[in-house]
Amino acid sequence: MPSPGPAPTTTSVFAIENPPRIGEPDEERQLERDGLLTRTVYASVPPRVEYTLTELGLTLLDAATALGDWAATHRKEVGDNRLRYDDTHPLQKRP
Incomplete structure (x- = not known):
């Protein structure tokens, strides 16, 4: 049973x-x-x-997995862009 x-x-x-x-x-x-x-x-x-x-x-698993893979692949590039942005813009409240 x-x-x-x-x-x-x-x-x-x-x-x-x-x-x-x-x-x-x-x-x-x-x-x-x-x-x-x-x-x-x-x-x-x-x-x-x-x-x-x-x-x-x-039905969202494939899209979510692809987004996660993209984020992992581009993590350093995005981090570098954030640092570059922060260096050239006045200090603001950041997420």
């Missing part, structure tokens, strides 16, 4: 142990609202929250 609860999946994005008790991060809430993630809260000690990609979210 199958055990109750969701079937094991390899599409979990991440799990958070001891999640913040005040509100949810805006990004995860928006992705859940958009139908890209599902959120599962486990009543455990410490508490744990798991975010899993939905079928719609899975």
Whole structure:
């Protein structure tokens, strides 16, 4: 007889142990609202929250992987550009 609860999946994005008790991060809430993630809260000690990609979210994996690969490839160039920009522009609040 199958055990109750969701079937094991390899599409979990991440799990958070001891999640913040005040509100949810805006990004995860928006992705859940958009139908890209599902959120599962486990009543455990410490508490744990798991975010899993939905079928719609899975359609973004190739694009997200390509963006991550691009960022890794161009990390030094982007960092050099930031330093060059910072050297030639007045000090401002930077992200």
